[in-house]
Amino acid sequence: MKAAIFRGKKHIELGQRPDPTVQETTDAVVRVVRGCVCGSDLWYYRGINHHKVGSIGHEYVGVVEAVGEDVKNLAVGDFVIAPFTYNDGTCPACRAGFESNCEHGGAFGDGDNDGGQGEKVRAPYADATLVKVPAPADGFTDAQLASFTALSDVMCTGYHAAVSAGVKQGDTVAVVGDGAVGLSAVLAAKLLGAGRIIALSRHADRQALAKEFGASDIIAERGDDAVRAVLGLTDGAGVDAALECVGTDQSIETAAGIVRAGGMIGAVGVPLYEKFDYKTLFWKNIGIKGGVAPAHHYIPELLQHVLDGTINPGRVFDYSTDLDHITDAYAAMDERRAIKSLLTISQP
Amino acid sequence: MKAAIFRGKKHIELGQRPDPTVQETTDAVVRVVRGCVCGSDLWYYRGINHHKVGSIGHEYVGVVEAVGEDVKNLAVGDFVIAPFTYNDGTCPACRAGFESNCEHGGAFGDGDNDGGQGEKVRAPYADATLVKVPAPADGFTDAQLASFTALSDVMCTGYHAAVSAGVKQGDTVAVVGDGAVGLSAVLAAKLLGAGRIIALSRHADRQALAKEFGASDIIAERGDDAVRAVLGLTDGAGVDAALECVGTDQSIETAAGIVRAGGMIGAVGVPLYEKFDYKTLFWKNIGIKGGVAPAHHYIPELLQHVLDGTINPGRVFDYSTDLDHITDAYAAMDERRAIKSLLTISQP
Known part of the structure; x- marks a missing residue:
């Protein structure tokens, strides 16, 4: 079968992998309809994080x-819909609703396991991992397919930031990061009833989508200037929750600087920070919670919102191509021409 | 007036300070009935933390x-009852219920402000700081006076650990630290409905009080052995919440090692850890929240529980003396002959 192959920094190519088959009695083989490129794939592509060939x-x-x-x-x-990690559904972490921490779990497309940027995938623990979408008589729309694909990771990850921060009705929330996860976090905060959502974004296209997703205020500043701007918007108090969707020292420090005493940081940016010290939060009574999103746990409820039209998370895809053009899908994101690239791999 | 004076490492003495007077129109002057020695005072006494003369x-x-x-x-x-920090009651932090982060707040007994180890105290922002206890016709018992004194800090601090960790009905909770705050955290977890409370303690007297306060299991091991023991008690899953009441690298690492995926650490130990890195929590989806307890926020509800006899937090005092014997009060705790020393300074 055709599949994208990661070769190293700035080197993605279309190649061949063996057609997957059922190997364990709990496996399923899935023909991929839509795949996409994640912000974390881009970090491998740029050589910031390691990824196996x-x-x-x-x-x-x-x-x-x-x-x-x-x-x-x-x-x-x-x-x-496949969550980006598979899980056995029976270990203590799975039973607690944190399937992404499953004892026997793993990630798709890690160099060995089949990836979503390919024609087919062997999905382990299929009953516990995959979430079935009821098929309508007249088929899914392209917009629905895009939103389902967003539920595979980014929408669940943005939602995890908001849930981990305990966002509730009426809260003032700031979102640090305007990538697909950050924008999804805006949508998630809105879904959870946030009264005011401040998006930190300096790109016009992302600002526009943040507003469409529910942002009430946009802050284009960064670093200390962003902290001052958010405090200025909140009478000096700070926000109830900051959703950290980047993972750098600057972004986590911005998050720490804008949360009110007793507030929360929801952290989902893959942590590349080196200087951040929890003790700075302790003295302000700020909490931090997050991690790798248990997408499987969230997909059913978010899927319902997609199906009833409440949310349209697939709007984060502003570039679309096919598997043959996988290098373009990466380049568009790398060159910031796209927020997120969708791959049409087959039809339902 | 007579007051304890901190002179430096292992040097506390009874001395004289000027009688406090009303200086601001919002002040009150309080004649101290009971004071006590805090675990954090001991850290000053031992020269681990700095304290002004x-x-x-x-x-x-x-x-x-x-x-x-x-x-x-x-x-x-x-x-x-005086919370251990004073607060203006009007700033954003106070309005959010985190009076210990008050913009205009401060601590009693910091070298300059009058301390509770003295005959009288000037209390700033008296309306916002002090909590009135309705006087019964027949006066307070000694046990009640001890419990009121525990509400000034340790019981509220233990409660803050449990509240910050989101302890709820039926949770399995572990408490790291068997000082007065750790023991109070056991009592707090019980009050919030924890179904199982594992106390990490290696001293017989503290183990006994932990059990009296509601601990269902005692773990005498430390470090990696403690982690193995707690995981052994929880089918390898870990606890819903760990209450960190020490503040050393070993204690926070123990807390991080025993919490289940998606669980919480409630952190109230004054953080002296140097090696602890939040990123280790991220990968397990463990959250951490805590800080300096907003005692003023908690005193009214906890006071009600003391008055109706539900809790008896004053049991943490197992040594009692008067202001003239302040050096003994410290020495008893320093030599681990006492969990916490109460000072009878005057009668109501």
């Missing part, structure tokens, strides 16, 4: 093509 | 002796 892409939706004999809840032909 | 002691209860003209809610003769 091989398969890549952890976000995908598709159609079940084969199932192992112990798969009970899925059948060939089912349309499914 | 001068007044000391931030915990006290007493009788209002004078009030400024703008004090509306207190009158001469009222019995009051």
Whole structure:
């Protein structure tokens, strides 16, 4: 089958991988309908984070093509959303609703496991991992397919930031980061009832989408200037919650600087910070919670909101191509011409 | 007036300070009935943390002796509990219920401000700071006076650990630290409905009090052995919340090691850790929240529990003396002969 192959820094190419088959009785094989490129893929592409040579892409939706004999809840032909990590569904972390910390879990497209930037994927623990989407008689729209794909990672990750920070009705929330996750965090804060949402963004296209997603205020400043601007908007008090969707020293320090005494940071940016010291939060009674989003836990509720039209997280995709043009999909994001690239790999 | 004077490492003495008077129209002067020695005082005494030469002691209860003209809610003769920090009651932090982060706040007994280890204290922002206790016709018992004194800091600090960690009905909670704050945290977890409370303690007297306060399990091990023991008690899953009441690298690492994926650390130990890195929590989806307890915020509800007999936090005092024997009060704690020393300074 055709699949994107990560070769190293700035080197993605279309290649071949063996067609996946059912190997364990709990496996399913999924024909990928939509895949996409994640901000974290871009970090591998740029050489900031290490990625093994091989398969890549952890976000995908598709159609079940084969199932192992112990798969009970899925059948060939089912349309499914894959969370970006697979999980056994039975370990203590899974039972606690943190499937991304599953003892026997792993990630798709990690160099070895099949990736979502390819024609097919072997999905382990299929019953516990994949979420079935009820098929309407008249098929899914392209917008729905894009939103389902956003549920594979970015929307759940943005939601995880907001949930981890305990965002509730009426809260004032700031979102640090205007990538696809940050924009999804704006949408998540809105969904959870935030009364005021301050998006930190300096790009016109992202500012526009942040507003569409529910941002009430936009702050274009960065660093100390951003802190001053947010405090200025909140009578010097700071926000109830800051959603940290970047993971650098500057972004986490900005988050720490804009939260009120007793507030929360929801942290989902892959942490590359080196200088950040929790003790600075202690003295302000600020809490921090987050991590790798348990997408499987959130997909059912967010899917319902997509299906009823409440949210349209697929709007983060502003560039679309196919698997043959995988290098363009990365280049568009690398050159900031795109927020996030969608890959049309097959049709439902 | 007589007051304890901190002179430096291992050097506390009874000395003289000027009788406090009303200086601001919002001040009250309180005649101290009970004071005590805090674990954090001990750290100054041992030279681990710096303390200015001068007044000391931030915990006290007493009788209002004078009030400024703008004090509306207190009158001469009222019995009051002082939170260990004073606060203006009007800044954003105070309005958010985090009075310990008040913009205009400060601590009693910091070398300059009158301390609770003295005969009298000038209390700034008296209306916003002091909490009045309704006087019964037949006076307070000694046990009640001890419990009121515990509400000045340690019980509120233990409660803050549990509240910050979001302890709720049925949770499995571990408490790291068996000092007065750790023991109070056990009591707090019980009060919030924890179903199982694991106390990490290696001293028989403290283990006994932990059990009296509601601990269901005692772990005497430390470090990695403690982590293994707690995981062993929880089928390898870890606890919903760990209450960190020490503040050393070993204690915070133990807390981080025993919390389940997605759980919380409630942190109230004065942070002296140097190696702890939040990123280790991120990868386990563990959150951390805490800081200096907003005692003023908690005293009214905890006072009600003391008055109706639900809790008896004054049990942490197992050594009692008077101001003339202040050096003994410190020595008893320093030599681990006492969990916490109470000072009888006057009678209500």
